[in-house]
Amino acid sequence: MDPFTAIGLASNIISFLDYGVKTIHSAREIYDSSTGMTEKSSHLESIATKMKQFASNLVAPENSAKDQSENDLCDLALECRLISMKIIKLLEKLKARDSNSKFQSLIAGVKTKYRGSEMKIQLKDLVRLSEADSSKLQRLQKQMESLKNGATITSFSSETQTQLKGLLGVSESACEVIFQQRILNSLAFDGMSRRFNSVPEAHQETFRWIFEADGGKDKIFDHPGPRSFRSWLSSDEGTFHISGKLGSGKSTLMKFLCDHESTQTGLKKWAGDRRLVLAKFFFWKPGSLLQKSLEGLYRSLLHDILRSCPEFIPDVLPVRWKEVKSMPLQVQTQLDIGAREAKEAFTRLLSHMTLYKNHCFCYFVDGLDEYEETTEDDYKSMVETLARWTDLSHGGVKICISSREYNVFLNAFSGERRIRLQDLTKRDMLRYVRERLHSTGDEKSERIVNKIVEKGNGIFMWVSLVVKNFRACFEDSHELSELEKLLDTPLEELNNLFSHLLGSLEQSYRKRAALLFAMTETARRGLGLSPMCCSFLDDFDEDPLFATRNPYRHFNMNFIEKEKREAHAMKRINGYCKGLLEFEDNGVSMFLSYTHRSIPEFLRTRDFAGDTSFNLEGIVVEEVICQLLLGEIRTTAPHSISNQQMSKYAFTIVEMSSRCNMNQFPFLLLETLGMAVKLHEIVIDSDDRYKPRAIVRCHNNYESLEWILFGYIEGYIKDLQDHRGFAITNPVHLAASAGETNYVRWKLESDPSILASHYLTGLLICCSRSSSQLYLHEDILRLGVSPEAMIHKTWGSSDFRDEMSYWVHFFCKILCSFLPDIDDNGRKALGKCIEAFLRHGANPCLSAFISKKKSGDRNLPQSKANQTLNIKYDNKVFQALDDDGFRNSRLRDIRTDLRAKGGKWKSFAIGGEEIGFRELVLHFQFDNEATILQLIDAYNLKNPKEESREMPDMEETREPHEEEKTSEFPSQRQNQTEPTNSKIADVKHKNPALDHACSETLTTRRTWILFIALLLGMTSAIVMAWLFYH
Structure with missing residues (x-):
């Protein structure tokens, strides 16, 4: 048989089998249906007609000598022709005579069911030819090869030689493409690009800072991170690391970089004359096994590289290349390329030095933290693998990677070639929120925009979810100001992410993570926990009283040891909590805090009761913190x-x-x-x-x-x-x-x-x-x-330098802390305390009043306050409270509550009355009130002169309050203008001893006035004499 005839016959057999496979699928559908000859039956008939055309060509020449392989080829052609004729004959019987007749269609359906077994036999024969008789098909393939080899160029005329070379050339190149595609299809897997495609596109103008060097006054464009990335693109450096909090937008940035023309522009400077090949893989832990494993990484990168450079396939996968070339073209067999084989193929690609003469490669690998660790391949193994890639290529491979800020990644990759994303996206977030909410730029909307961004705390995901909720509420006609309360509402999507992170914690880490969460929450109400403080957790595990032991083993730790210990603690906590906690730097110190404000709310609502691995039973969080803080104090020089x-x-x-x-x-x-x-x-x-x-x-x-x-x-x-x-x-x-x-x-x-x-x-x-x-x-x-022990005054401005006694200080506290009311326990304790003071000799002759200060008044403390609460004791006035400064609300509250009581207390509150100590005791209604009053009376009897000090003798120091001027009590208005002689006379009449005390006080004052006048006169005379003499 001549070569042309053999090639043509083989091509016809292959085409016939291809149509035969289609016939199998269509025929099965007809047989399984309940209506017989359906619409697809007509499609089957058209396929069968074409089969008939191909079968007519499956005739080998009769008068030519044939060897065994040629006889097999002819037998196979004859068998195909006979089967096609049987199928067409069977279809003729099944077809309705009149396609428009329902009755004929029904008859055809019955025939289909009746002759179903006969049709199955014919179909099985066709399947046998396509699948079971693979040995014949392989021999057919070998026959084609031998025919190609046997058709020497000298066997034909020059014109025939030219035609034959073209025919064989086209066949070879077409087969090459088919073989390459089969290998690429075997490397690909379901969902290989799903994560990349699901990542949202970057918002307009977002991330432009990473490529633009000149941003005017915007300092973000001069940040070392973006500058470092731009430099890395065109340099020979191997890796660049994009780090950030969970939800900070790392994947969005990676997708932005993969597609951006500036990325290729920078990389082409590095590539020079070499061909630049790009590949990418986005890890995704919620996805399939291949989406979160090293096998998926190898296969995805190999697929992208070999698709761009299919000429590498024979060198990278030599065994598979031979295998696929030996397979019949019509047999669609999927190659099973496993993890080990994919890894070996990728290593073979990296170590193929001749490839780097004309090619260079850049890989974008997103979400290293989304990789699912195994017992053999953990995060550490993965980063070591990435490092080997760049080492083996000797400058021919660059890798851009992204991850959360886990210690294993921060340690593995250089900080000089790293971007910390949450430090750079605030302006992007502001622009995004303004545009998505259609902010008008007014003060109210800008306040809410800024509030959203501030609460976002670098987590772009949270900001986008809040904006999504706001936009949905706008559709329900809610105003922007109404939606502000939504900022404190937990977001279900973010809670799901937090739940996923907690679930991914190792069992051995969970109790420590739960303790750190509890410590952070407890410490939020007071002093933050520093890295040094947290470094003593292991010490506490060994000895819960370690900080109180003597001698203390960490006493006077040197600076280098401290730095190592703090760095170690930060890494350990980062590993324990999967990025949910971080050490925040406020410019003065670092302290442990939540990565985002939503985390504490999520932890409070999560039910840990069913998970014993998070159980802190038997651990008192405050006790742990106290020991850690004391340990830090004792460590400090x-x-x-x-x-x-x-x-x-x-x-x-x-x-x-x-x-x-x-x-x-x-x-x-x-x-x-x-x-x-x-x-x-x-x-x-x-x-x-x-x-x-x-x-x-x-x-x-x-x-x-x-x-x-x-x-x-x-x-x-x-x-x-x-x-x-x-x-x-x-x-x-x-x-x-x-x-x-x-x-x-x-x-x-x-x-x-x-x-x-x-x-x-x-x-x-x-x-x-x-x-x-x-x-x-x-x-x-x-x-x-002693109650008369002198201490400085408790409240008031620092302009007033007089000291006050312990007893006056206590009286100030009564006025400022316990007016106008006190609870039952406090009333009982205060009554006993006052009794104790009186039993130890405290002088009850004191009083209180509220005044409006006059400018230049020398009798009252020098303060800028308009209203002051004063205590009068021993002919001195002490200021207890004023309405100036941060304590002003306290005095206002006292005045407001006392005015509501009416009577004398109302007059006192507006500056119209003076309240004595006895009246204050009666106001509180102490359980031991009778005993206190007896002690007051006993003191007055023992010290009759002291009792006169309760008499109001400084009315002139007070200016009436505005409310006092319009008081509803006539007696109060009269007291503002009339002298107080009648009141004094009334007091003297009730207490004769007081009359003598007042007279004595008046004589003493006059004596002092005369003495001072005499002293001034003598001083003036001396000065005049001195001036005259000189």
Whole structure:
């Protein structure tokens, strides 16, 4: 048989089999249907007609010598022809005679079912030829090859030779394409590009900062991150890392870079004369196994590379290339390329040095954190694999990768070639929100736009979800201002992401992660937790009392050790929490915080009851924090912490330990804290008055106690070169402020030196201010402190320098803390405390009034306040509260509540009456009221002269309030203009002893006036004589 005849016959057989396969599918549909010859039957008939045409060509020449392979080819052609004739004959019987007749169609349907078995036999024969008789088909393929080889160029004329070469050339190139496509199809897998396609396109103008070097005044364009990326594109550097929080937009940026022409422009500078080949893969953990595995990475990159450069296939997959070439063209067999084979093929590609002479490669791999680790291949293995790629290529491969800020990735890739995405997208977010919400630019809409971006905290995903909700609400005619409350509503999509992250935590990490979440939430109400503080978690695991042990093993740690320890802690916590927590840098210090504001709300609503791996049973979070903070204090070198910072540490420990009832005898935690604080105290000089460990700051009340004694030492600290501020650090004073009375009482009994100086006594008194701390005053008095002991005034401006007694200070507290009302427990404690003061000799002859200050009034404290609450005692006026500064609301509240009581209290509230101590006692209605009144009367009888001090003798110092001028009480308006002689006479009539006291007081005043006049006269005479002499 001549070569042309054999080739033509073989081509006809192949075409016939191709139509035969189509006939199989169509025939099966007809047989399985219930209506017989359907619309597809006519389609089958047309296919069969074409088969008939091909079959007519399946005739081999009869008068030619044939070898065995040629005989097989002829037999196969004859068998195909016979089967086609049977199928066409069968279809003729099944076809309805009249296509428009329903009856004929019904008859055809019955025939179809009746002859179904006969049709099946014919179809099986065709399948046998297409699939079962693969040996014949393979021999056919070999026959074609041998025919090609046998058809020597010398066997034909020159014209025939030219035609034959063209025919064979076309056949070979077509087969090459078919073979290549089969291998590419075997490398591809379902969902290979699904993640890339699902990532949203970057919003208009978003990310333009990464390519534009000149942004005018916008500093983001000069950020080192974008500059580093632009430089990397055209350099020989191997990898570039895009890091960021969860939902910060990393995948969107990676898709933007893959498609952007500026990316190729920069890479072509690096490529030079070589051909640039790009490939990409986006990991996706919620997807299929291949979408989150190294096998999927290898296959996807190989597919992209070999699709661009199919000429590499024989070198990269040589075994598969031979296999696919040996397969019949019509057999659509899928090659099974596994993980190992894909890895070996990719390694073969990377190590093929001749490829890099004319080619260079850049891979974009997104979401390394979305890769699903296995026991053999974890994150560390993956980053080592990526590093080998660039090493093997010797400058022929670049990789741009993205991931969350997990330690394994931050350690593996250079920080100099990294972008931290959340630091660069604020302007993009503002533009996105404005455009999507169609912001008008007015003040109200801009406030909401800025609020959305601020609350987004670098998470573009959260911002886009909020904007999506806002846009949906706009359709329901909601105004922008109405939607502001939506910003505090948890987003279900984001919660699902958080749930996924928690579920991906390793079992061994979950309890530690739960503890860190609880610590962060607890510490939000006070002092933040630093990296050094968190570094002691392992120490706490070994010994829950490690910070109170002596000797302390981490005492006076050096700087290098601290840096290593802090870096180690940051990495460990990053690994424990999968990016849900981070250390936030506020410019002064770093502290543990949530990555996004939605996380604490999500954790509060999540039910951990069913998951024992997150169970913190038996662990008291406050106790852990106290030990960690104390450990940090004891690690710090002496005098290296400012008093203000030390005060925050100490107060946090005292307050938290008090909250969870940790402080029990022998008070090991607070005693160790006191010992540690002493190492940081500032010795000012030898004067005990200026030698406190700290001046005053209270953290849990509306008053700043630093003001209490500020004026007392203000003049002195001006002379200090570096006083570093003053604040309370002594645990005794902080415990008094926090209401930890058990420790203070025990300390007062065991260490009386706490009250060794009037300064320390005053400090403790100032700290004991709330109703729960009133019992401390009884202990202080019992230990011998006099009610007349002098301390600085509690409230008021620093312009007023007079000291006040312990008793007056306490009276100020009654007015400012307990007016107009007090709870039952506080009333009981206050009554007993007042009784204790009176039993220890306190003078009840004091009163209070509200005044409107006159300019230049020398009798009242120099303050800018218009309204002041004053205490009059011992012919002196002390200012307790004013309506200026941050405490003004307190005085207004007192005045408002007292006015509502009516009567004398209303007059007092508007500055028209003076309230004495007795009236104040009657107002509170103490349980021991009778005892207190008896003590007041007893004091007055014993000290008749003192009682006169309750008499109002400074009416001229007060100017009536505006409300007082229109008072509904005529007696009040009369009191504003009439002299007070009648009132004084009435008081004298009721108390004859008071008449004598008043007369004596008047004589004393006159004597003093004469004395001062005489002194001035003598001074003037001396001055005149001196001037005359000189």
